[in-house]
Amino acid sequence: xxxxxxxxxxxxxxxxxxxxxxxxxxxxxxxxxxxxxxxxxxxxxxxxxxxxxxxxxxxxxxxxxxxxxxxxxxxxxxxxxxxxxxxxxxxxxxxxxxxxxxxxxxxxxxxxxxxxxxxxxxxxxxxxxxxxxxxxxxxxxxxxxxxxxxxxxxxxxxxxxxxxxxxxxxxxxxxxxxxxxxxxxxxxxxxxxxxxxxxxxxxxxxxxxxxxxxxxxxxxxxxxxxxxxxxxxxxxxxxxxxxxxxxxxxxxxxxxxxxxxxxxxxxxxxxxxxxxxxxxxxxxxxxxxxxxxxxxxxxxxxxxxxxxxxxxxxxxxxxxxxxxxxxxxxxxxxxxxxx
Amino acid sequence: xxxxxxxxxxxxxxxxxxxxxxxxxxxxxxxxxxxxxxxxxxxxxxxxxxxxxxxxxxxxxxxxxxxxxxxxxxxxxxxxxxxxxxxxxxxxxxxxxxxxxxxxxxxxxxxxxxxxxxxxxxxxxxxxxxxxxxxxxxxxxxxxxxxxxxxxxxxxxxxxxxxxxxxxxxxxxxxxxxxxxxxxxxxxxxxxxxxxxxxxxxxxxxxxxxxxxxxxxxxxxxxxxxxxxxxxxxxxxxxxxxxxxxxxxxxxxxxxxxxxxxxxxxxxxxxxxxxxxxxxxxxxxxxxxxxxxxxxxxxxxxxxxxxxxxxxxxxxxxxxxxxxxxxxxxxxxxxxxxxxxxxxxxxxxxxxxxxxxxxxxxxxxxxxxxxxxxxxxxxxxxxxxxxxxxxxxxxxxxxxxxxxxxxxxxxxxxxxxxxxxxxxxxxxxxxxxxxxxxxxxxxxxxxxxxxxxxxxxxxxxxxxxxxxxxxxxxxxxxxxxxxxxxxxxxxxxxxxxxxxxxxxxxxxxxxxxxxxxxxxxxxxxxxxxx
Numbered sequence: 001x002x003x004x005x006x007x008x009x010x011x012x013x014x015x016x017x018x019x020x021x022x023x024x025x026x027x028x029x030x031x032x033x034x035x036x037x038x039x040x041x042x043x044x045x046x047x048x049x050x051x052x053x054x055x056x057x058x059x060x061x062x063x064x065x066x067x068x069x070x071x072x073x074x075x076x077x078x079x080x081x082x083x084x085x086x087x088x089x090x091x092x093x094x095x096x097x098x099x100x101x102x103x104x105x106x107x108x109x110x111x112x113x114x115x116x117x118x119x120x121x122x123x124x125x126x127x128x129x130x131x132x133x134x135x136x137x138x139x140x141x142x143x144x145x146x147x148x149x150x151x152x153x154x155x156x157x158x159x160x161x162x163x164x165x166x167x168x169x170x171x172x173x174x175x176x177x178x179x180x181x182x183x184x185x186x187x188x189x190x191x192x193x194x195x196x197x198x199x200x201x202x203x204x205x206x207x208x209x210x211x212x213x214x215x216x217x218x219x220x221x222x223x224x225x226x227x228x229x230x231x232x233x234x235x236x237x238x239x240x241x242x243x244x245x246x247x248x249x250x251x252x253x254x255x256x257x258x259x260x261x262x263x264x265x266x267x268x269x270x271x272x273x274x275x276x277x278x279x280x281x282x283x284x285x286x287x288x289x290x291x292x293x294x295x296x297x298x299x300x301x302x303x304x305x306x307x308x309x310x311x312x313x314x315x316x317x318x319x320x321x322x323x324x325x326x327x328x329x330x331x332x333x334x335x336x337x338x339x
Numbered sequence: 340x341x342x343x344x345x346x347x348x349x350x351x352x353x354x355x356x357x358x359x360x361x362x363x364x365x366x367x368x369x370x371x372x373x374x375x376x377x378x379x380x381x382x383x384x385x386x387x388x389x390x391x392x393x394x395x396x397x398x399x400x401x402x403x404x405x406x407x408x409x410x411x412x413x414x415x416x417x418x419x420x421x422x423x424x425x426x427x428x429x430x431x432x433x434x435x436x437x438x439x440x441x442x443x444x445x446x447x448x449x450x451x452x453x454x455x456x457x458x459x460x461x462x463x464x465x466x467x468x469x470x471x472x473x474x475x476x477x478x479x480x481x482x483x484x485x486x487x488x489x490x491x492x493x494x495x496x497x498x499x500x501x502x503x504x505x506x507x508x509x510x511x512x513x514x515x516x517x518x519x520x521x522x523x524x525x526x527x528x529x530x531x532x533x534x535x536x537x538x539x540x541x542x543x544x545x546x547x548x549x550x551x552x553x554x555x556x557x558x559x560x561x562x563x564x565x566x567x568x569x570x571x572x573x574x575x576x577x578x579x580x581x582x583x584x585x586x587x588x589x590x591x592x593x594x595x596x597x598x599x600x601x602x603x604x605x606x607x608x609x610x611x612x613x614x615x616x617x618x619x620x621x622x623x624x625x626x627x628x629x630x631x632x633x634x635x636x637x638x639x640x641x642x643x644x645x646x647x648x649x650x651x652x653x654x655x656x657x658x659x660x661x662x663x664x665x666x667x668x669x670x671x672x673x674x675x676x677x678x679x680x681x682x683x684x685x686x687x688x689x690x691x692x693x694x695x696x697x698x699x700x701x702x703x704x705x706x707x708x709x710x711x712x713x714x715x716x717x718x719x720x721x722x723x724x725x726x727x728x729x730x731x732x733x734x735x736x737x738x739x740x741x742x743x744x745x746x747x748x749x750x751x752x753x754x755x756x757x758x759x760x761x762x763x764x765x766x767x768x769x770x771x772x773x774x775x776x777x778x779x780x781x782x783x784x785x786x787x788x789x790x791x792x793x794x795x796x797x798x799x800x801x802x803x804x805x806x807x808x809x810x811x812x813x814x815x816x817x818x819x820x821x822x823x824x825x826x827x828x829x830x831x832x833x834x835x836x837x838x839x840x841x842x843x844x845x846x847x848x849x850x851x852x853x854x855x856x857x858x859x860x861x862x863x864x865x866x867x868x869x
Contacts, residue, residue, distance in 0.1 A: 030748075047481060054478035081479055083386060083554065084538070093554055152586065157593050164593060165586050170378055170557070170577045282581040284555035292383065292555075297750065 005318065012314040016307065020072070023306045024065050027299050055081055068303055077304035082296045087304035090289060095308060096179025097167065098285035101277070102270035104205040106263055109212035114252075114259065116213075117220025122247055124225060132217060139214030148207040148280040155203060163200050165282035172196050204281040208274050212266040219262055223255035257324060264320030268313035375574040377849065377868055378596040379860070380587040384555045384580050387538035390523035391465055392480040396718075396858065399520045400600050401558050401578050403859040406523025406543030409439055409458065410514050414853040414862060417624065417677050417774025419514045424453060424524055424544065425502075434509030434811040439502045445567045447526035448548040458502040460527035462494040472530045477538070483772065487516040509809045511816055512775035519773050520859045546571040546864035555580055572851070572867035591616060591844055597868060598845040598852070600860075604664045604721045607842050615847050622666060622674045623841030624771035624856040625719035626779065628833035629710065629731060630792040635762035637706055644831040646696035648686035650738040651731055655688075657837050660722045660730050664842070668835035671780060671827045675841075675856040678776040678820040683828050685835060693738045705739020711765040712744055713752040719768035719839050727766060731834070756792045767792055767833060774857060776820040777808055784827060795832035 052058050056067070071078060077087035120132040156164035167181050168174060174193040177184045182201070185194035227233065228251055236246045275287035286305060293301035385398035390406055393399075411423040421427050425439040445453040465474050465484050475482065490506035497503050506513075516522060529542035541549055544567065547560035558578040562571045579596060581587045588606040590596045592613060602610070610616045631638040631647065638644055653667035669685030672678065697705065710731065712724035720727060725746065732742040742764070747755055756765040769790075771778050781804045782788060786796040803823040810816045828835070843854050848869040855861050 030750075047485075051479050051481065083384075084477060084479075085554070090554065149585065152589055157589050160593065164590050164595060165581055165583075166556070166579065169595075170376065170579065279582050280586060282579075282583065282586060284553075284580070288555060288582065 005322075008318050008321070009314075012311075015314065016310050017069070019310045020069060020303060020307060021065070024068065024299070024303060025061070027294075027297065027302055028061055030297070064299075068300070072303070072307060077307070078300035080293070080298055080301045082293065082298045082301065087300050090301060091286075091304055091308055093179065094284060094286045094289045097181075097283060098271060098274065098278070098287065100180040100182060101201070101204060101208065101274060101283065101285060102267055104201050105208040105270055105274075106212065106267050108205050108209040109216050109266065110259075110263065112209070113213040113216030114220050116217040117222075118224055118247065118252060120217070120221040121224030121228060122243075129221075132221070136214040136218050139210045139217075142210060144207055144210070144274075144276045145280055147210055148203065148277060151203045151207060152280075162202050163196075164203075165200075165280075167197055167200050167283055168193065169196050169200075204274075204277050204283060207280070208270065208277045212262070215262055215266070216259055219258050220255060223258055224251055227251045227255045260320055260323050264316050264323075268316040271309060271312040271316065375572065375868060376577060377573050377575070377598065377866065378577045378579055379598040379600055380581045380590060380596045381578050382580075382582055382584065382587070382601045385552070385558060385578075387480075388541035388549065388552075388558075389474065389538035390521050390525065390541075390543075391474045391482050391484050392477060392538055394481050394483070394521065397578075397580075397600070400858075400860050401560070402523055402541065402543075403520045403545075403861050404547040404560055404576055404863040405541050405545045405549065406520070406525070407445075407545050408518050408520075408522050408524065410518045412518050412774060412855055412857070412861065415621075415855060417515070417675060417771070417856050419518045419774075423518070424458070428514065430811060432811065434511070434809060435506050437504045437506075437513065438497065439504075441500050441502055442567070443500065445544050446565065447528070447542050447544050448563050448565075449526050449529055449542045451526045451528040451542075453524065453526075453544050455496040455498070455500050455502040457527055458524060459494055459496050461524050461530075462488075462491075462502070462504065464525070464527065464530055466491060466494065472534050472537070477535050483516065483519060483521045487513070487519075487522060487773075509811065511808045511810055512773060512777045515773040515775035515778075519857065520861075521772075547576055550575075566864055568864055571864040573863070576863065588844075591846065594846065596846075597849050598843065600843070600858075601718075602842050602844045603716070604662050604842075607664065607844065608662060610844050617845050617847050617849070619843045619845070619852075619854050620664070620840050621854060621856075623719070623839045623858075624673055624675050624774065625769065625839040625841070626668060626671065626673055627665070627719045627727070627766075627768040627836045627839060628668065629836065630756070630765050630767035630833050631831075632762045632764070633793050633795045633830075633832050635794075637700065637702060638708075638764075640700045641830060642696045642700040643702065643706075644834075645686070646693040646700070646738065647735060647740065647834050648693075648831050649689040649696065650693035650740065651734045651834055651836065652688040653686075653836055656727070656730050656734075660726050661837065661839075664721060664840040665837035666840070667837050669828075670824045671784070671833075671835065672776060672820075672824060673771070673779075673838040675838075676771060676774065676776060676779060678817055678824075680821050680824045683824060685828065686831070690738050697739065702739075705741065707741045707743070709743045709745055709763040711752060711756055711763055712746050713749045713766065714746055715749065717768055718770050720766065721839055724766055727836070731836075757789055761792060761794075765792055771857065776816070776823075777804060780804060780820065780823050780827065781808075784832060793832035795830065797826065797830060800826050800830070 056064065068078065075088060080087050080090055083090055116132050120129040123129050152164050155162050163169060172193050174181060174184055174190060175188050177187050181197040185197055233246060233251060236250050275291055278285045278287035279291060290305050293305065381397045381400060383397050385401050386395055387393040387398055388402055390402050408423045409425040410419050410421060413420050424441060424445060426442045427440045429438040441455045441458055447453055451457060463470055464472055466488055467473065490508045490510050491504055492507050493505040495503055523543055526542035529540060530537050533540045546563055546566045548563050550561045551559040557580060560576045562574050564570045581590060584603045584606050587599045588610055591599055607618060611618050631644050633639060657665040657667055670680045670683040710728055712728040714724055716723045728744045732744060735742050755761065769779060769783055782790060784791055784795050785804055786801050800823060803819055807816055807819040807823065810819060841854060841858060845852060850867050851865040853862055
């Protein structure tokens, strides 16, 4: 197992290099330049030239890339052209926020999606199954942006049940330790902040979880239907075992492998930045940082974001593979496949 | 076994989660902090709080409460008065020497006295490149310092209470520039202490001081109880970053925030008349037009340019495209700019006259042209590039001018339209910086300025601009700029479209807030909240 992990991490290196090159050169292909973005309408040729020179943007592109990658390998992504902060600092502030949102999103997707999928499979072609699949279709189809605004209007404004945006109310002071407001509230014993931040997370979580919930429900249903037709399930019925036992002990556990895959992929994608949700709800995570940085042509920041998101994605998928081996003893990750 | 545990976990968690959500949702919903805290919603985060080294509006909104200038704008106006750090300013007859008398007893919030020596040290930080804390040592910043102080060659104290600045050429816009939020006086002690990091540790003499800045989330200021004009009525101001405009409107309606700094026309119309919301509207310090290449056929003929001006229905544009939140242009400066000539007729819609002018110029069958637009809204163009472009295209079609629209992302748009050989039409607009006429007329149409996308060049006009800067009395400058506006209107390098309406939405519980044409939050010491 350790050898497997090391091998997987080693294979990730060319992936990360490739990703960094695609993004770096892609950013430079986009028209407009950061000097122009800094100055906006007030640009003069002298000022544009000065800023371009000061930021090292007048150097050949391959040299700019080498400057970046040679520092990135030791964790130095340079200084943000927009915020003037070290990129790692901006990422350190934004990444935990997105991690928190990704965790609440995936937990919600799993706790809602799996039971729906299971029950839809058990009641296949009955009213619940049909209703569930219509719900899945709606969930997959609804734009995140629209869902968020509808929730804000009804739950936030008309019913006044939940706060509309942000992560904490202005009247709450929370000492930052990890950057995850829920964890920091628990660590500092700040009950008021805990309740407040959980309330702020409800709507963005529901918004972001809509699509993965629908996907998980659908895949769970599909796998459960397949598993419930297996011979060993028929044997279990023949032995007189009760339905809940058959469904949850014998069937569900064998249907979860693809669910783990989807969960891993969704989690990794969300870690890269839930752009729309974070923008709509005013959450200062990776997604918002990405939007602001791309629009500003903030090359170092975008590069840093992409590298962090890529590493996160690689690690999440590695964890997913390790989970396969943990949940299904038949899977041996370190064994060669025999022809 | 592991799978069984996993499966059980996911089947019981929904019940627990639902219960937790129900309990948490029953708590009272968040309102704006009670008492004397004002919450202002911004569309994006500040990029720095050193007034001389940042230029974006969201930073300016925060800095207006932290710093004072040597002089200040009259409330709600671009006229300058001596209600800043300087009690008066004597200008020499040749317009080259400005002697500021500094009020006694003012202190920065770090305790440093704000006297003549501090002011001169502030100037030195801005103007002396050998100063160890020279403001521009951070790479990649842009500033109004070069434009404001471009003619300055000496700065020194005279006695204990006078700070003197000398320039090589007169600059009649100097006092207006000094009133900008970007010319806030900074503490020399703090500048020495923090060096290049000063932009994160602002220290001024203003009514508020920085408490906390959480990037991309909020900035919190607290009252400077020892403020020289008297303690502010508020205890705190929180500037919250809410990028989405409709969300800002929802928050204001809910009562979670008190003021929206930047409001879109759509949201303004939604909020208008809503209980508990006050919407302030006034002509902004902004203009919008279509720039025409004055050195490229057929637009090198003034009759063609005038024809296109007569060919666009600005009244309808303002009413339907801008939803009544703009007024047609009659002059190249907006009404909120002192010196605006209200008597100029401009170019009212007259398609018959437009056709006649085109025919006289040799284009009886019309002509073709390309109009470059950008996709999004700008502060001076709340309808957005495509909407305005299409409206202009439709109107000009009626007089035989076929317009092809070319849309470019804004950065690419600027790069394209600011190039020396650009020879097409393009959307053009401007937000005033310092409330001085030269900031419009000179910045946009002086022969040698990059922003002159029309490549307009007129010796008589340039001469008037030079005289306007050299004049030392307000009365003389008024007369000169009146002439300049007439010349520019007649020469029509732009299709003059409209002046955007400046708006600010706030809770009805907020009192004393006066909207300045530069949009900055000046006078926050006088703002109160029920």
